[in-house]
Amino acid sequence: MKTFKTGGIHPPESKFTENIPIEEMPVPAELAISLNQHLGKPAKPLVKVGSEVKKGELIGAADGFISANVHASTSGKVKAVKPYPHPSGQYAMTVFITADGNDEWAEGLNTDPADWHGFSKEEIIGKINDAGIVGMGGAGFPTNVKLSPPPDKQIDTIILNGAECEPFLTADHRLMLESPEEVVEGLEIIASLFGGHAKAYIGIESNKKDAIETISRIASPKGIEVISLKTKYPQGAEKQLINAITGRTIEQGELPFDKGCLVQNIGTAVAIYEAVCKNRPLIDRIVTVSGLEIGQPKNIRAVIGTSFRDIARFCGDLKERTNQIISGGPMMGKALFTLDVPIVKTTSGILFINNTGIEKAHERTCIRCGKCVDVCPQGLAPWLLANVAQIRDFDEIQLLGLANCTECGSCTYVCPSKRELVHWIKYAKALVNNRQKRKSA
Amino acid sequence: MESVNLKVSNAPFVRSKDSIESVMYNVALALAPATVMSVYLFGMRALVLTVVSILSCIAFEWLMDKARNKPNSCLDGSALVTGLLLALNVPANLPLWMVVTGAFIAIVATKHVFGGLGYNVFNPALVARVFLLISFPAAMTSWPMPAPFSFDMMVDMETGASPLGILKTDGVQAALASLSLMDGFYGTMTGSLGETSALALLAGAAWLWYKKYITMYIPLTIMGSVFLFTGLFHLIDPGTYASPAFHMVTGGLVLGAFFMATDMVTSPLSIRGQLLFGLGCGLLTAVIRLWGGYPEGISFAILIMNSFVPLIDRWDLNDRKAENKKEPETP
């Protein structure tokens, strides 16, 4: 069993939904499809109020190098294009579609599976680009960009990330159990882009024994190694996963391809398979709906743009004592201020919780216990970063490795003084960025 | 469903159950065997002294919170731990007003004047102990003989010098004659409340280590360096210098190494810093014991090393900065 070297924590797993099969959620009457579902520049809207769209039709075009296409998730009429709350907590330009109920695919999409072996490298990347695929683990980096590293970087290791180390979330787990063929096929497509010399791995945390078995059965004959990883957070973070599987360390300022690695999420692999073989754009995803305050925790397949309100209704309504709705996992997710938020390509989970301590919690002084230093997977001193952020010494804080922080939240999790360590670091990052922006302006 | 009142806060939304309280109460729990042992050895008087020490520490904490207009922290356990440690660091027949004075020095002069919990440079209980030792040397060095299960108040009980005191004044032979090593280990010897029973203290320390509230880097380097240093001189001249085993079980070494030097606030954070800190404490203790004016040196050693902690931490800090300076600046 492999694991990353430094730090890590083991929060309660709370995977209530791991044995619940994925349920298809019907397309709701109205969809709000955000044009900012990825890292980088938001897509440019291609539709106007009143235009008719078919399922899978392009409604937002990638704007610039790091951006991604956005497609209509169902057929219907565009009702509005306006800023609307986004699962990140901010506003984003959003296309509203009133479904016509026919759920009719646009011409040439969602065809019968074709054999991808005949496609050229450019064709595959083109299809991935057209389908608007982004990293579905959370960051949402456009996949076609990630799959086209600079020519001088040799990729020798391709890792499929099935760690799913966040508590509560089981979307990837269920996907591996229910569509193992697609997962492996997707990985093969990725591997084919780098010729024969790249070794492919699938890393799965050891708390998902059934998934390891299922995937191994299909992947092992194809020369793909399934790695059982120790159940430890943040095993599924890109840098930690690379370290666990290959032993390589991504230094500050480096990207995975600098060390010959490429990491893709399970959901992304399936999306790649569907895009390449079936011409199916990324218009739906698996979402774990969980937490103690939802009627029926479920894994659902919902179309992009379904609102959290509809999902709550579909999953047996939330209880009245809910005081926080979280998009994503409990370690790195975002608390939302409204239920009127659509799911996007990166929404891996929705949690309905009653965070009881929230009013009483206040930051206390650091007692220098050193736990944050022990658990930091990046080997930083979070308490020091937070202290320096508090006095706003932004030159010093960069020297202390601010840019190295992946915001995994392990330090805040363990802090006995309940300091908002990660939040202070995010605060410092925001101000450092702002200062740089002003300097260059 | 419309009526839910949403609140926004930051990730992570799950937090560990550890808190300042849990840390402090676990330390207090770890000190419980030694406290029970001291009551067994020195009777009711020890209990009264412990209670007075704890209550006065908590009272001063409360007063200082009021005076400094800070949220009430008197029940967060840190004052309790300071009170317990202070009691364990004084002889059982110390006048109670001196204990209260010690509590004042610990909580007000050492902790709150520097900014309260987390900001104090020196270990509060140790400063109080050293203050009392310097101010009232007679009262602080006349230790009652242990009298198990005696429940009188022992106001005029039989007192004697500690084994280390005998070592300093009467030499090795007298000191060795005054106790067997097993006495020292179980604690049936003269000394401060908590200095006597190494066994009870080690049991508590094992608990803290098991719960991961302390690491063993500091205690083991202190014990190891005292052992080696005194052992070296014992080998050179057994007639003048006592055996290292004698030094291990006598005085406050175990209490100091496992409970005072490991205080989170006043010890270094990095492992190598802790090793250096432990080594410094150990060597200073041995030097004071062998050649110093006081029979016991662990308190002074820890306080001296406490003052080096910011410097030791800076070592770590500078290395971190150097590491990131190497990287070319991203445009």
Add this chain to the structure above:
Amino acid sequence: MISEAFIPAVTSLGSVALALGLIIFYVSKKFHVEEDPMVVIINDILPGVNCGACGYPSCGQFAEILVETKDSSMSCPVGGADLAAKLGTTLGIAMAEPKPITAVVLCQGDNDTAKETAEYFGIQDCWAATQTFVGPKQCRYSCIGLGSCIAFCDFGAMRLENGLIVIDKDLCTGCGACIPACPTGVLVMQEKKAERYYIACNSHDKGAATKKACDAGCIACQKCVKVCDDDAIVIESFLARIIQEKCTACGKCIEVCPTKVNCIILEQDFHDAKQKKAS
């Protein structure tokens, strides 16, 4: 007995003090740096707050450069016209008179007028809050209302009132230190005038969205543009702007503004404008 202890103590300590004093005296003479007396005089006249509004890091630096270059265009916004005159007479040149400027808040979204999103728990700082979500107010252009800028003001001119930053225009010296401290950019510098109208709204959302989020937001209705005789009001990306050079402060625009709380305000009576509408 006393004198036995007393005399050696006094003599020893006294001689140490004397020796140290002599060393200090020697060093101060030996390493004395000749300073332009004019720089010292100018430095004394300057306010000495080192706010950086003049473009130099400190008042001392400003004084040095001013004495060296005698550049009449250099100005200290903090001191204003009085200081400029003083500096001018001291240096024997005619200093340009600085236009007094002040920071203003382009937002009236306090706890009554702006719609809230959700209660925020976390670091009480505007930047920290905007990292978490859009902010405690629905309008993403609004004053976040946690007062990060207050710490940047050296003159105590800023305070939080009902979830909105209020600037005391008498205390504001126009140094501009608060401007970069605001994540949403609702603080801007404007010239101080006796009577001046400006649009106290920063929302570039469409009218309907602005209206939904705030009672005091500019909904870009064009009414003020039409009523203005001097063509002093323009609408740029759903937000009105008053061109100060053209504005004659006639006050007609305030009369027609249809929002519940006027988005156009007269600088003098910030609070009166609001009350007029409420009654």
